[in-house]
Amino acid sequence: MNPVLEKILQNIEKVPPLPSIVMKILSVMRNPEPSIKNIIAVVQLDEVLTFRVIRMANSAYYKRSGEDVRTVGEALIRLGNNTLINMVIAESCSQYYESAGTGYDLKRGELWRHSIATALVSQKLAEKTQFEHKEALFTSCIMHDVGKTLLDSYMSTKRAEILSKLALGTVTFTQAEMEIMGFSHGEIGARLLERWGFPQDMISAVRHHHEPERALSGKKLAYHVYLSDVICLMMGIGLDLGGLSYTAQKDIFDMFNLSEADVQMLFIYLVEELAKTEEMIRG
Amino acid sequence: MNDILVVNIADMKASNSGNRLITYALGSCIGVAVFDPVAGAGGLLHYMLPDSKLDERKASENPFMFADTGITSMLRKLEKCGCEIRRLTIKAAGGSNIMDPNGTFSIGKKNYLALKRILWRYNLILRGEDVGGSLSRNMTLNLAEMSVSVRYSGVKEEVWL
Ligand SMILES: [Fe+2]
Ligand SMILES: [Fe+2]
Numbered sequence: 001m002n003p004v005l006e007k008i009l010q011n012i013e014k015v016p017p018l019p020s021i022v023m024k025i026l027s028v029m030r031n032p033e034p035s036i037k038n039i040i041a042v043v044q045l046d047e048v049l050t051f052r053v054i055r056m057a058n059s060a061y062y063k064r065s066g067e068d069v070r071t072v073g074e075a076l077i078r079l080g081n082n083t084l085i086n087m088v089i090a091e092s093c094s095q096y097y098e099s100a101g102t103g104y105d106l107k108r109g110e111l112w113r114h115s116i117a118t119a120l121v122s123q124k125l126a127e128k129t130q131f132e133h134k135e136a137l138f139t140s141c142i143m144h145d146v147g148k149t150l151l152d153s154y155m156s157t158k159r160a161e162i163l164s165k166l167a168l169g170t171v172t173f174t175q176a177e178m179e180i181m182g183f184s185h186g187e188i189g190a191r192l193l194e195r196w197g198f199p200q201d202m203i204s205a206v207r208h209h210h211e212p213e214r215a216l217s218g219k220k221l222a223y224h225v226y227l228s229d230v231i232c233l234m235m236g237i238g239l240d241l242g243g244l245s246y247t248a249q250k251d252i253f254d255m256f257n258l259s260e261a262d263v264q265m266l267f268i269y270l271v272e273e274l275a276k277t278e279e280m281i282r283g
Numbered sequence: 284m285n286d287i288l289v290v291n292i293a294d295m296k297a298s299n300s301g302n303r304l305i306t307y308a309l310g311s312c313i314g315v316a317v318f319d320p321v322a323g324a325g326g327l328l329h330y331m332l333p334d335s336k337l338d339e340r341k342a343s344e345n346p347f348m349f350a351d352t353g354i355t356s357m358l359r360k361l362e363k364c365g366c367e368i369r370r371l372t373i374k375a376a377g378g379s380n381i382m383d384p385n386g387t388f389s390i391g392k393k394n395y396l397a398l399k400r401i402l403w404r405y406n407l408i409l410r411g412e413d414v415g416g417s418l419s420r421n422m423t424l425n426l427a428e429m430s431v432s433v434r435y436s437g438v439k440e441e442v443w444l
Contacts, residue, residue, distance in 0.1 A: 105437045107307075163437050169416060172382060230381060234390060235292060235331060236310035236419065241437040243418035244310055244391075248383035264332050264390065268341055268348060271293050271331065 002182045008150055009191060015150075018196045019092040021046065022139065025085055026199070029135040036081055043072050043088055052091055053084060061276050082123065086138050090116060093142050096149055103155035104148055104240040111149065113274075114238020115142050120277060121270045122228035129256040131224055140202045140225050144209045145238075147189030154181070159241060166245050173242030174210045186210060210246050223252050231266050237274070290314075290327045293348040295357050297326035299364045301427040308436075309377030309420045311391035313350070313398060316374045316424040316431045316444075317357065319366035326364075327424045328357045332390070333397035350397035358405065373402065374411035374431040374444040376422045391415065411444030 024042050028034050043049050050072055057075035058068050069075050076084050097112035104111070119141035126134050148155075155162075158180055165176040177184045190207035201218025205225045208214040215222035226249070233244055253263070288296045290306040298304065304327040306314050311331070318325025328347060335342035335349040346352035358368060375398055378391040386392075395414050402408065411431060413420065419436040432441040 159437050166418065170382075234311040234381065236308035236312055237292075239308040239310045239419040239436065241419075243416075243436060244379045244381045245417045246381055248381035248388040250383070250385060250387045253388070260388070260390070261337060264337050267331050267390075268338060271348070 004154060004181065005183055008154070008188060011150055012188075012192050012195055015096070015192060015195075019046075021049070022089055022092050023197065025089060026135060026139060029085070029133075030199075036076065039085065039088075040072050040076060043084075049088055049091060053079075053087060056087055082134060085135055086119065086123070089135070089139050090119070090142060093139075096146055100149035100152055101240070103152035103159075104242070105159070106238065106240045110238050110240075111145060114232055115145060116277065117232045117235075117237045117270060117274055118142075118144060118225075118228045120273050121231050121266055122224055124266060124269050124273075125224060125228055125231075128258070128262065129224070131220065133221065136199070136202055137221060137224050137228075140205045140221060141228050143189060143193060143202075144206050144225050144229060145185060145189065146192055146206070147185035147187065150188050150192065151181075151185055155241075162241060166242070171245070172210070172247055173245040176242075176245070184210070212252065213249070223255065226252060227256070227258070231263060231270065235267055235270065237270075288327075290329045292329055293331050293345055295326055295328040295347045295353065295360070297324065297357070297360050297364055298426055299324035304424040304426070305421065307421050309422060310379050311377070311381075311389075311394060313375055313377040313391075313394045313414070314420075314422040315354065315357070315398065316376075316422065317361060317366075317371050318424065318426060318429050319361065319370045320372070320429050321370055322365040322367070323426070324361060324364040324366050325424055325426050325429070326357050326361055327422070328353050330354075330394070333393040350394060351401055354398070354401050354405075368405060368407070371407060372410050372429075373407055375409055376413045376420050376431075376433045376444065378414040379417050379419070380415065382417055413442060413444055 021042050028038050053075045057078045101111035119138045122137045122141045161180050162176050165171045174184050186207045186209050190203050193203045201221050204215040204217050205222040208222050209225045212222035212226040287303045290296050296304055306329040315328040330350050330353040333350050335352040342349050342352045346356040378395040380389045380391040413433045421434045423432050431444045434441050
């Protein structure tokens, strides 16, 4: 096996385990009639999450002129199921992004901001395309570039080679990664998700988020992650070494009846939504 | 003096005190740097979409989202800072596109065409530009030196426009 890959796979073993609440939420939400009570019960077991959920519900944006909420149940009423669940997932996953990005020429925190932004715009996109698995989509988006966190230091040694490939203007970032490292950041992220026991469709969506037509299971999920990521990249959110060196797949936009005006409206949605969510991003 | 002002997405900052204005990670968005050497003032705009007709309500809330309303608002602001439109030097960067052999999906390109159209209306021309391709750029307007530069992601050297 590629010795670098071997080393990185060893590092995957050292990544702290995924907080169990993420899998619990995902499995509750896959149920045809998800019980939100179960989720409240699980959140309440975690003091830090409980504190953050309540703090978010009491933030200026959500509180407006209402009174302070004191329980997870009250917070849920104010935030709504979708926002509460997404917030819990984001809070549980932010730890994996703490020191990431510098190898890709991202400022500290930018990879996390990119992940959150991708997840946020995915929810609006899912409304438009009537995609049902919003929580799985949100989580896949949060995790789509997690492979970069494991490649950070290796990438900093390969920057020059990657850049000279990209300068040709005909090679995608994924192709450059394959040629120079022998694997892509999507592959490394997928390996981590495999280790954590994620469902196949989510692993596949992360593995192929730049070439979603290759996803074997859950193609629709992969397409949604791809579209959400592309929108963030075009807007420059978390834009790194790779820039926009990815293939535009018009057929995927067409598949969901997304016109360019729709995409432009998603830009506007996201720039506003990100401003609202800065608190969540800073954690 | 010589502070660094960061211009965000859908944002513009103007100054008349020798500051450095910088905007990061231009993808399909465009950065427009404008200065009047006589007035010693200038501004940097980072807009994301070509045409305010898409959503006029949003454009009135934040004109800097769009090329047309963004440039008009910037010019108005600069006039208040003592700039004269005919003396302005204007340079642009950004407008990258996802790789698309069919050229169907190109907000970056439309952003650039919109810029040219609007400048034409004001009888202004671009004195320098670094536009297109698929990479990420940072852009700096140094008002102490009246210079504009671009830096590509991952690259140390600056490109002077
Ligand atoms: Fe990626
Ligand atoms: Fe991404």
